[in-house]
Amino acid sequence: MSAAKRTNDNNLVELLDRVIDKGVVVAGDVRVSVAGVELIYINLRALIASSDSLERPTPPLVRPASTSSEQSD
Amino acid sequence: MTVPETTGYYFYGFVHTPRGEPRDTLPLPNEVDANDISTPLQFIHHPATTHHPDIVALVRAINPADFAATLRAELAQSGQQLAADSWVARQAVLHDAIISQYLPLGICPARFGTILPDEQALHTLLERSYNKVYSQLKKLIGKQEWTLRLWLNKHTRQTSADPVSGGRAYLQARRDSLITQSADHAQAAEVREQLETFLSSEGILYMSSERVPPSDAEQTGAAEVIVLLDSQQNQNIRAHYTNDARMTLELRGPFAPYTFSAIDIDDGTGTPS
Numbered sequence: 242m243s244a245a246k247r248t249n250d251n252n253l254v255e256l257l258d259r260v261i262d263k264g265v266v267v268a269g270d271v272r273v274s275v276a277g278v279e280l281i282y283i284n285l286r287a288l289i290a291s292s293d294s295l296e297r298p299t300p301p302l303v304r305p306a307s308t309s310s311e312q313s314d
Numbered sequence: 315m316t317v318p319e320t321t322g323y324y325f326y327g328f329v330h331t332p333r334g335e336p337r338d339t340l341p342l343p344n345e346v347d348a349n350d351i352s353t354p355l356q357f358i359h360h361p362a363t364t365h366h367p368d369i370v371a372l373v374r375a376i377n378p379a380d381f382a383a384t385l386r387a388e389l390a391q392s393g394q395q396l397a398a399d400s401w402v403a404r405q406a407v408l409h410d411a412i413i414s415q416y417l418p419l420g421i422c423p424a425r426f427g428t429i430l431p432d433e434q435a436l437h438t439l440l441e442r443s444y445n446k447v448y449s450q451l452k453k454l455i456g457k458q459e460w461t462l463r464l465w466l467n468k469h470t471r472q473t474s475a476d477p478v479s480g481g482r483a484y485l486q487a488r489r490d491s492l493i494t495q496s497a498d499h500a501q502a503a504e505v506r507e508q509l510e511t512f513l514s515s516e517g518i519l520y521m522s523s524e525r526v527p528p529s530d531a532e533q534t535g536a537a538e539v540i541v542l543l544d545s546q547q548n549q550n551i552r553a554h555y556t557n558d559a560r561m562t563l564e565l566r567g568p569f570a571p572y573t574f575s576a577i578d579i580d581d582g583t584g585t586p587s
Contacts (some may be wrong), residue, residue: 253398253407255461255566260406264425265327265447265573267439271431273322273378308543 323358323436324381325428326574328447329457330420331370339373340372343415350408358433360440365447371436372416378429397563413570420455422575442532443579450575453519457542458568461523462551463510465533465562466501498529500538505561509537512554518547521573533562540573544545 339354342348358371388402406426413423430436430506513520519542527535543551548565555563 242423250442252566253403256569257403257406258574259569260410261427262425263576264423265443265577265579266425267325267428267430267440272435277480287552 322376322378323428324376325424327373327421327423328443329370329372329416330367330451340519343411346408346411358436360437366444367446369447371440407416410570418572420451422450423570423572439579445575450577454571457544459571459573460541460543460565460567462539462541463527463564464505464537466505466536467560468532468564486543498534505536516547516550518543519574542571542574
């Protein structure tokens, strides 16, 4: 499969991967704890992992230097 | 639009707006069906802040109990795995569509399913978040997130020796295979190191990915990173790798900067932000 073909795959998977697993996380007393939302995260991850065209997870290969890695302050 | 009874706010993220932006009902993105979004989008300001009045919360009033009930029903129906066309998957796509609409202003997107109980909680959240969010937003404005992948092209690698006949053929093939794998690993490591050097020299923010591109008959996956790019950096990366016959570059996106907004807003009991 060429890189060009791969480019058209997995858009939904990549999007869900970001939406459920990244972004600002609000914790504690100001957030409503919605029963089931954590299960939804798990199930969405299952959906992502079950994608036929998703690559096998591996350990990170490129570790950004501290000066270029994005971290919260 | 019929507005149902609501007792909470679905939180999409922090948006950078000019000072004095009125708290109006906001338009929906073109691709969002009003049937999927039953309540209007709003910017919520902190009424008394003097720190960062240009940071607001992008929200939509919802009923958390209804949201939870729908989630539970979805789980009950789907069992262990959601379908790609399920309500939850559609909501996740809507979540992203709404967030993406505010990329030109600058947005720190929130994780899917974040709900706050009332407007006071939003004010508290804004108070606790200003410093962290302001610092992030300054880096995000004008940029988008991409997945960057590099492959080594097969024809650039050393080929094995001609196969020999007889019982030695298997051993020879095994030896060649191991040599090839070893060469792959060495070249991939070199590619990753060069990529890291290049990204740093361009001042590009990047994060390691949990995956690497797959290998196949034509290409060997070498590196995958998540990068935050403005248009010039995007052009620079493409130009840098376009003329390199050893490898193939793929940029997947653009996405809202979820990976670069992965900040935790504490509950107020820890160190103040």
